[in-house]
Amino acid sequence: MTKYVYDFAEGSKELKDLLGGKGGNLAEMANLGLPVPPGFTVTTDACRAYLRGGDEPFGLADEIGLHLERLERQAGRRLGDPDDPLLVSVRSGAKFSMPGMMETILNVGLSDATVAGLATQTGGDERFAWDSYRRLIQMFGRTVCGVPGEAFERALDDAKRAAGTTDDLGLDAAALRGLVTRYREIFREHTGHDFPQDAREQLDRSIRAVFDSWNGERAVLYRRQEHIPADLGTAVNIVAMVFGNLGPDSGTGVAFTRDPATGATGVYGDYLANAQGEDVVAGIRNTVPLQQLAAVDKHAYDELMVIMAKLEAHYRDLCDIEFTIERGKLWMLQTRVGKRTAAAAFVIATQLVDEGVIDLDEALHRVTGAQLAQLMFPAFDLSRAPERLARGVAASPGAAVGAVVFDAKRAAALAARGERVILVRRETNPDDLPGMIAAQGILTSRGGKTSHAAVVARGMGKTCVCGADRIDVHDGHFTADGRTVAEGDIVSIDGSAGTVYLGAVPVQESPVVRYFEGTLSPGADPLVAAVDRILTHADKVRRLGVRANADTADDAARARRFGAQGIGLCRTEHMFLGERRPLVERLILAGTDDERDKALADLLPLQRADFERLFEAMNGLPVTVRLIDPPLHEFLPPLDELAVRVALEESRGEPDGHDQALLDAVHRMHEENPMLGLRGVRLGLVVPGLFAMQIRAVAEATLACRERGVTVRPEIMVPLVGAVQELEAVREEAQQLLGALGVQARVGTMIEVPRAALTAGEIARAADFFSFGTNDLTQMGWGFSRDDVEGAFFTRYLELGIFGVSPFESIDRDGVGRLVRIAVDEGRRTRPDLHIGVCGEHGGDPASIHFFHDAGLDYVSCSPFRVPVARLEAGRCAVVATGSDSR
Template identity: 75%
Template sequence: MAKFVYDFAEGNKDLKDLLGGKGANLAEMTNLGLPVPAGFTITTEACQRFLAEGSHVDGLDDEIDRHLAALEAAMGRRLGDPADPLLVSVRSGAKFSMPGMMETVLNVGLNDESVAGLSRQAGGNDRFAWDSYRRLIQMYGKTVCDVPGEEFEDALHKAKEAKGVRDDVQLDADDLKSLVSAYKKVFVKHVGHDFPQDPRQQLDLAIEAVFRSWNADRAVLYRRQERIPAGLGTAVNVVAMVFGNLGPDSGTGVAFTRDPATGESGIYGDYLQNAQGEDVVAGIRNTLPLADLEKIDKKSYDELLQIMATLEGHYHDLCDIEFTIERGKLWMLQTRVGKRTAAAAFTIAAQLVEEGMIDLDEAVTRVSGAQLAQLMFPRFDLGGDPASLTRGVGASPGAAYGSVVFTSARAVELAAAGEKVILVRRETNPDDLPGMIAAQGILTARGGKTSHAAVVARGMGKTCVCGADQMEVGRDQFTVHGQVVREGDVISIDGTTGRVYLGEVPVRPSEVVQYFEGDLDPALANEPLVAAVHQLMTHADERARLRVRTNADTGPDAARARRFGAHGIGLCRTEHMFLGDRRELVERLILAHNKTERDDALAALRPLQRNDFLEIFREMNGLPVTVRLIDPPLHEFLPSLEELAVHVALAKERGEESEEAERDERMLAAVRRMHESNPMLGLRGVRLGLVIPGLFAMQVRAIAEAAVALAAEGGRPRPEIMVPLVGAVQELETVRAEAEKIIAEVVGDSGVEVLIGTMIEVPRAALTAGQIAEAAEFFSFGTNDLTQMAWGFSRDDVEGAFFWRYLELGIFGISPFESIDRDGVGRLVRIAGEEGRATRPGLKLGVCGEHGGDPESVHFFHEVGLDYVSCSPFRVPIARLEAGRAAVESAGSDHR
């Protein structure tokens, strides 16, 4: 029979799948001998069973009974005992941190009788007891019974207004007793019965509510954003309450062993005197810096620092710690490996290597390509002396500007229309998640680095400024020292310094991009982040098996990609060379009446193509350059059928008989002749090369001539010719036979070697790869088209039409155009690679679709044995880092 409940002493930090992150780490701290309140964890398996069956799980009640009895024995109190009550918290805790996305209920066990017993426990502190009771009704009502939270907030606001005070702590016992009565009325109004007085009923329903919160809208959205599997479920932690709201010698706080924004060592965190549980992370009261605790309670402060050092030494990482001080006694409520900004991730990883806690392999696995991408975005250029509005806490770095909005719904609406927005709130809560995702950045008047807004923004890599307490935030405007900022006004926020500016502030390149460009020497730069990036990127390159090429069609793009560390070009799209003023030459080719006119058009195009290739070969001297022969339908280079038809019809109506009118009629006839209902599945790629005589031959000759020209200059060209859209080996054999003749004629004894291969982008090509490899020296997977054809939909048509619904329903965890579909498209890649190499053991395999720069996809391509990935120049460093991480993680799994 399954075991559904574990005492803290039974678990450890490696049981996150079963106990969730919070439960596993509470168990670890318990076993380290740290001061953790007694409690037990209900497993993720119980949650999965509950959600699947929609009812309480058989056997779970009995296990809870046994563990609750043990908890009561350990504490010397019974749950909800009127004379001396044991109170517990009921907290969610999934395998992966999901801050604020699921539910918590504190003070479970309080009722109309035990509130008096709680007061006696607290030495006759009626105010504390009634404050705890009103918190239970509020949290239980909202979490368990879906009572609108704003109704409780309205009642609290009215109580403070009637008293003439601003903060909750200024309400006395009588005020809070009246507030409990008001809360009970709100509860009855929405639920239809009185607030439950049975402590065990409170506990059971709170546990079920936490289970259900796994599928709450905000939790589902957060999992989708963070790519957390939907089937994991959440554990539930039942923990004896300790109280930080017993007076000035009590409090609650959050601590970090290093700065989660920058990675710097020091004392970081927030503390709030005479506060409980969620007050710090909710951001409803502005906190004190953790360092101030030394003056308030030096004994607890010193003990906390010692525990922080113990935990960081044990976990070998930045730790995020929640704690409570109850009348001078320090209690540890939670620890976890802390969320951090991208800059902090690199800095901390390098620091831990220097301190001997981890090795470089481990350090590389602790940073990601997604984090590196964040570091490559620009920062504000403040040379123009922008108008400063206010300053808060820089909670998540970055430079963001946009129009001010005050609600999550408005942020989503405007962002969907293409507008950049900044979400401004007094404080955020989990219901604001859709707007936080949609916004460029978040600005709050309350909260610190550990508030909901800060933690969630850091996890998403979103710019965030918190605690700008000079702001008075209203419904559709905010005010700072008389300066009114209304919805629609543009502001800029700096998540590093915490500064807020009026208007759009210009940006400058990041130091990391300057480093990749070669403009910043990491050995000389007074910037620990750049040095950390250099160290980890160097090691990633040393460990990587996958090479990283770039998709580039011009010399400047090729040069930039090489500076960014590209090992060659995996995709040079020749059709991009036919645009602009060369379009006329393509039109001449299409309108040619005979072979002479067609040959003349091709002859005019050839030197232009040759010069393009020569420029690219020079920039990539010594590195491979894969040139894809023209791929899209030729009609894409012609005017629109509808516009041209109207133009010709109007000319005829006017009776025009000019040379231009005649040319337009010929053009219209050509466009109609080439018009296709579904051109992406029509005359394009290899089919075009076989139907239009001389087109591919011209391109092959230009490539070979450019290579020979570079060799004559003393360079080392490494051209690779890629034939697109091949579905049958006979197509490739036909093109190859003609290409080899031209190459032999042009190359002569120059020593230039030209490889000929194909792009695998048609499912049939993947399934007949063994045959195609007989005529191909390399395969490059065009995963964009392969995804379209495997799924049977056009990206341009479907992404806006129904992908949002597929993501919402969980059919897609992420768009298959963004990250490789491992089960479908990925299987085609695997089959083609295996069967191709069975025919030709030395077959070179690469990928040139957009997936080549996606971190998750890079790991897949490493697994299936590809030789390289290719991506846009800007994403080359990202792919390099992920290639190194994939190698390290693969080696680690091989050793396990």
């Protein structure tokens, strides 16, 4: 028979899967001999069984009864005893801390029959007894029975007005007795029955309410945000009540063994005299700094300091502690490894290394790539409470201030004059790239975290807020919540929070980025020193290489400064935009072989120059050049724009042959689903000379750089291969061109078509390397287009739990991940020395990096700004794999 209930003496922090974090830690403190009120824990197994069946599992009630009897013996009181009642708290406690997301009920066991006994028990303190009773009715009514909390709050406000006070402490026993009467009326009005007087009924219904709160709206939202699995369930802790609201010699507080904001050593916390725990959370009265407790109760303060030191030594980390003092007696109600800011995480980890508490492997394990990413982006100083216009999706972190501009070309022109601009669009497309590069930040009224604007912005380290649905973009202005913002007006956008502010909000620069850029030494800042130390260790222990996705020399240089070991993806199509677009149009419109060859010949020196700059920036490191991937019609103006232009020209009697030819070409190349059309390797095989021009440019750039003493390691990647014959055809052409010029280069393919993954053993015969294009592999694996579906139904899928996280943000391990594993296994079975990496957006995602490490890849490639994150996570993969001690 399943055991559903554990006394504290039976548990430990190692059982947090079963007892939850709170229950495991209460047991741990009790076993350390610390002053913990007696109690027991109902397990997460019981919660899951309850949620599955809609009722408590068989035997649970009897188990609770047995453990309740033990608790009564320990406390020397009985639940429901009218003369000397035991009161208990009923608290949630999941495996992972979810502060405030689930329910707590205090003072369970109070009733009309026991309230007088409580007063006697506390030396005749009737005020305290009636105050405790009104708190129970309020919490039980709201949590267990769904009575609106506002109804109780209004009654409390009425009582305070009648007593001429603004403070709960101003209500005497008579006023509180009257308030209890009113609370019971409110309870009956909303539930149709009286407040339950049976103590065991109160307890059982409270336990069920805590179970139910696991699926409460705020808990679900929090789990989704924090990527906490939905099937864990919560434990329930039943603990004998101790009271901090028994007068000036009682109180409650929260303490940290180090500063959770900065990591600084010392004791930090707050204390509130004559209060219960929810008073601190509710902000009913202002707390005082914990140090002031020393003046109020020196004995309790000194004991707390000893316990805090003992807990930090035991947990070997920053501890977050909740405590209550009942008439001078200190009680420990909870401890946990405390949440902290990203900066504090790095500082504390290195402090503990210096103190000999943990080693560098453990320090590396205790920080995350997500925390490092937070440290790399600037942030707003919101101390002056700026005016908020709207909120959208926090698409790319950072803080950006500038003048509103609605056109990408104008944004680029203004930026060239030294002006700081924010590009505001309904949504962005590849034509907006120059403006996106020039702008300080990007704001769109449509799209989400994986929209074009978001993906490109993150790749550039550019601040971006997407999907700000309160913003209505018009020509020359936008409106937000009734406010009109015109071009040229100043706005500030916070890509970390997804907020938009009117006016210029001061920005605080990130010292961590200055360190990566080489303008700040590690010794100049404690935080930077901690980042440098941990990241250096990560580089020492990691197996997984880290490259960058970079298309320009500037991006390549930045990637190298940030620690990239090469370029894993150079998207050559980005080299065809801007002022080179007319040459591409000539290629598309060529009616003869000579016209096509002339267009390609004109593109050749431009491509060669691009590659020379990349090779120089990455001197000695590998550069993977992906041959052109998108369909050619993406380099032409949109169909509707061309159609309008041609129609206007004809109406004026001024037809333009070039525009008409472009329109004919767009019609000719139109595809119902371009993602699955003439692109990638298919384009190279159908358009003679296109891939040959690019391969020749790589070879000639290699020769030119070598003459200047630059070491070049070129790799040519063929996109969208689905059959080995496609790769063989391009490889043969490449080897002939490279051989004729005396250049050696690896030739491989991007695995982004499911068929390629499933036939990887065959494709490996013609490939020197694989690089997974997980963006397209995800689209084709799931059968939906990222650009079309995210705004359409992803929110609903997340709500339903179909997605825990968007498969474009973090790799779908079960589906797309299985394709990756198949390709790795079969590819290496054919060719054991096959070099394998990933260059999709997932290459910079911390969770995905762990998957790629486990799958046996050789490297990940990501945007330059995510390179340090990938380095850190690759190191964390290594220490986890070797069994580093983890909290």
